[in-house]
Amino acid sequence: MRDPLSKQIRGIKPSGIRKFFDVVNEMPDAISLGVGEPDFDTPWHIRDEGIYSLEKGRTFYTSNSGLKELKIEICNYLKRSQNLDYDYNKHVIVTVGGSEAIDVALRAMLDPGDEVLIPQPCYVSYDPCTILAGGVPVPINLKHENEFRLTPQELKAAITPKTKVLIMPFPNNPTGAIMEKKDLEAIADIIIENDLYVISDEIYAELTYKEKHVSIATLEGLKERTILINGFSKAYAMTGWRLGYAVGPSEIIEQMTKIHQFAIMCAPTTSQYAAVEALRNGDDDVAEMREAYNQRRRYLMHAFREMGLECFEPYGAFYVFPCIKEFGMTSEEFATKFLEEQKVAVVPGTAFGDCGEGFLRISYAYSLENLKIAIGRLNEFVTKLRKEKEQA
Amino acid sequence: MPMMERQLGKESIMREKILSIIEKNSRVDIKELAIILGVPEIDVANELKAMEEEGVICGYHTLIDWEKTSIEKVSALIEVRVTPQRGQGFDTIAERIYKYPEVNSVYLISGGYDLLVSLEGKSLKEVSSFVSNKLSTLDSVLSTATHFILKKYKDHGTIMTKKYEDERMKVTP
Numbered sequence: 001m002r003d004p005l006s007k008q009i010r011g012i013k014p015s016g017i018r019k020f021f022d023v024v025n026e027m028p029d030a031i032s033l034g035v036g037e038p039d040f041d042t043p044w045h046i047r048d049e050g051i052y053s054l055e056k057g058r059t060f061y062t063s064n065s066g067l068k069e070l071k072i073e074i075c076n077y078l079k080r081s082q083n084l085d086y087d088y089n090k091h092v093i094v095t096v097g098g099s100e101a102i103d104v105a106l107r108a109m110l111d112p113g114d115e116v117l118i119p120q121p122c123y124v125s126y127d128p129c130t131i132l133a134g135g136v137p138v139p140i141n142l143k144h145e146n147e148f149r150l151t152p153q154e155l156k157a158a159i160t161p162k163t164k165v166l167i168m169p170f171p172n173n174p175t176g177a178i179m180e181k182k183d184l185e186a187i188a189d190i191i192i193e194n195d196l197y198v199i200s201d202e203i204y205a206e207l208t209y210k211e212k213h214v215s216i217a218t219l220e221g222l223k224e225r226t227i228l229i230n231g232f233s234k235a236y237a238m239t240g241w242r243l244g245y246a247v248g249p250s251e252i253i254e255q256m257t258k259i260h261q262f263a264i265m266c267a268p269t270t271s272q273y274a275a276v277e278a279l280r281n282g283d284d285d286v287a288e289m290r291e292a293y294n295q296r297r298r299y300l301m302h303a304f305r306e307m308g309l310e311c312f313e314p315y316g317a318f319y320v321f322p323c324i325k326e327f328g329m330t331s332e333e334f335a336t337k338f339l340e341e342q343k344v345a346v347v348p349g350t351a352f353g354d355c356g357e358g359f360l361r362i363s364y365a366y367s368l369e370n371l372k373i374a375i376g377r378l379n380e381f382v383t384k385l386r387k388e389k390e391q392a
Numbered sequence: 393m394p395m396m397e398r399q400l401g402k403e404s405i406m407r408e409k410i411l412s413i414i415e416k417n418s419r420v421d422i423k424e425l426a427i428i429l430g431v432p433e434i435d436v437a438n439e440l441k442a443m444e445e446e447g448v449i450c451g452y453h454t455l456i457d458w459e460k461t462s463i464e465k466v467s468a469l470i471e472v473r474v475t476p477q478r479g480q481g482f483d484t485i486a487e488r489i490y491k492y493p494e495v496n497s498v499y500l501i502s503g504g505y506d507l508l509v510s511l512e513g514k515s516l517k518e519v520s521s522f523v524s525n526k527l528s529t530l531d532s533v534l535s536t537a538t539h540f541i542l543k544k545y546k547d548h549g550t551i552m553t554k555k556y557e558d559e560r561m562k563v564t565p
Contacts, residue, residue, distance in 0.1 A: 021563040034563035124565045173565075291409070295428035302427045345562060368428070 012131060015124045016351035020335065024345040031374050032345040036173060038237035038318070039365045040292075042274075043285040046236060050274035058269055064261040065253075066094025066245070067272040073279040074245055081205075082215045084223065090250040093257050094267045098203040098231040098244035100260070103129045105199050105227045105246060106165070108255040110135040114164040119150045120353030121321075122169040123201070138163070141355035144323060147312045148177035152186045159190070165197050168216055171204035171316025174352045174361035178316040181214045188219045197252075198226040203244070206235035206286050209294045210315040217248075224249055227256075232271075234317075235286050236278045241271040293318050296364040296371055303375045307382055318365045321349065325358040327385050335360060342377040403439075406431065410439060411448070416549070418452040457544070457552050465512055467496075467541045468519050470527065472507040473534040482506060485532045494522060505537070516540070 024030055041047075065071065071088035078084040086092060095101040102125055106116065112134040118126045119140045130137040140158045142148045155166070170179040191198060198216055205213040217226040231244025246256060260266075300320050304311045311322035324334050331348035339345050347363075349356025364371060409429055413420060422440070426433040443449045458465045474485050482500050489509055490498045496510045509527070513519040523538050544552050 015565060017563060017565045021561070024562045030562065032562040035560050036564045037560060039558070039560070295413075298430050299424075299428050347563060351565070 008131065012128045017124060017347060020345070020347060020351065023336070024339065027339070027343060027345075030339060030343045030345050031370065031377075033362045033364075033366060033371075033374050034345040034347045035363050035365055037239040037365060038234060038289065039367065040237040040289055042236060042238050042241070043278075043282060045281060046238070046274050046278045046285075049277035050241075050270045053270055053273035058273060060269060062094075062266045062269050062272055064266055065092065065257045066267060067269070067276070070094055070272045070276050070279075073276050074247065077279050078228075078247065081212075082218050084215065084217055084228075084247075086247045087250075091247050091253055093246050093253050093260060094272060095231075095244045095246060095260060096264055096267050097233060097242045098201060098229050099125055100264065101227075101229040101231070101244050101246040101256075102126065102199065102201060103132075104256040104259045104263075105229070105248075105252070106130055106133040106135060107259050108252055109133075109165055109197060109199075109227075111164075113162060115160060115162040117155070117158050117163060117166045117196075119154075119167065119169060121148070121172075121174050121349055121356035121359070122167070122352055123173050124352065126167050126169070126201075135165070136162070139353060139355070141353070142175075142177070143355075144312060144359075147314075148172060148175040148321070149179055149183050150187060152190055155187050155190050159194050159196070163194065163196060165199055166191060168198055168200040170200075170202070171208055171213065173204065173317050174319050174347065174349065174356065175321040175359075176314025176317050176319045177321075178208055178210065178213070178314075179216075180211060184214060184216050184219055188216075188222060191225070192221050196225065198222065199229065200226055201229045203229065203231050204234050204317040205230055207290055207293060207318060208316045209290075209297060213316075227252060232275050232278055235289075236275075236282055237289065238271075238274070238278065241268070241274060243267055243271040243275050293364060296366070296368055299368060299371060300362065300364055300375070303379075307379050309378075309382060318363055320362050320364065321359050322362065323359055327382075327389070331357055331360060338378070338381055342381050344374050344377050406435070406439060407443065407448075410436065411443075414449075414452075455548050455550055459544070459552075464514055466514070466516055466519050467510065467512045468523075469539045469541065470509040470511060470523060471501075471505040471537040471539075472509055472527065473505045473536075474507060474530075475532045475534060476506075477532060485530065488530060489527065492522070492526065494518075 024032060024034065071092040071094065074092055075086045075088045078086055106129050110133045114135045115138045116130045116135045117138050117140055119142050127137045138158055140150065140154050142150060170177065200216045202215055215228055217223045217228045227246050227248035229244065229246045232238040232241060246253065301313055304322055309322050311320055314320055324331065327334060331350050335346055335348040347361040349359030349361060406429065410425060413425065422433055422436050425436045474482065476482050477484055486498050486500065486507060489495060489507065494511055494513055496512055499508045500506065501508045511519055511522065513522060523536055527533060528536055546552060
């Protein structure tokens, strides 16, 4: 029989996180700090609106690019939060989560051989989606000493004549790093001079704990070359609703809508009605969840300081990214041993790119009570490792 | 002057944050509050003390589901219609009622009746005798309607009938 599979798909490695998932699943009593989604339920008034739309029999397709009311609310939101002007009719597409937006944006923009710059550590899908779109992923290894922000030097060094797209994954999963306005301004000219396009994944935009998030699209000359991606999963705790969106130049959005139309048809109708409610009346919920995350973040940073674990202070998303290099183990060895001995699951930094080696992703999408138990065990584990090292 | 106003603003934000945390968990200690709010311990301690003195914080009670104990308790809500007294409105009669130790709470209510009284007794009989012998016989009480509580689903923002379960997958990107 012929090989049923394409060479390309055989060449793509499964997500590194998958392997760890299988191990953890074998341990039902393990505490996990490995989850990349909010611990809150979707606020009730948003769920209620979804239920109401079902009761009303709104069970049909919406237009390919999304429900008109939702696209208008998305534009209103971008206006009030970033002072960005987009036309709902030309510049918006509603997608099945931010993930689909990443995929169709890359497919709409890449020709074979085009290079895509991917600052790492980062979310797991940019790399494979680039390959599937015919592009060539070029990682930029971000550094702990820069708090995992992208510097102009790093960007410049990675650009070749084939570079077309820069992915901007900030606020960042897994590091929690942010790019402040000054950091963005420092790279803006390089992007424009080299005629690059930007796919800015701002899914954690509402979860920052220093200044308010600034979109790269707000910088002069960048809006016309940026696809801004956001969604409802993180800000409104709506992961299971699978709803995101992209806004950007009409010629790109139009082609993204074409792919979306053939592959997906339209994003789930129920979710779109619920999302309208989220954008209209959800600001207070977001503020409340942000405050809760921030309290947990402070708790973790304090606990790391107490146990002498090196960690830069992250100001975004809901992850901390402590360094474990002092123990002389790989991230995977550390995570596996920690799981076996203390029954706590954390994700090795390497699941998010090779330069995540020596780090762990710890999620604080958990109640303080839960975090306290887990951190108590981490303290025990770390103390034991240090003792062993001393004796050796 | 504007400086001062800003200072006040900051303080009231801290108050609000402290209150929203201890409203759900009054056992959280000062040290932990200071850590999670990112402020010095002494500030939290002062703020708590000030709020206790001002009567903003009135107590640190415990939410108990008596159903799960062997102790028999019956609770009821009583709607009370009263004649307000000249010059004192409802205050005097409310005071008369809240002095009974078996009375848990007394609220002045808008709508079809005046006071809502919640009550706890050892038995149905005890509650009804309180209503008929003590409450109804008060001079200004016109009428009462007693509602016995059969089951508490949610109290003080806490769901009593179900435990929280984390249904998320254990590891996700």
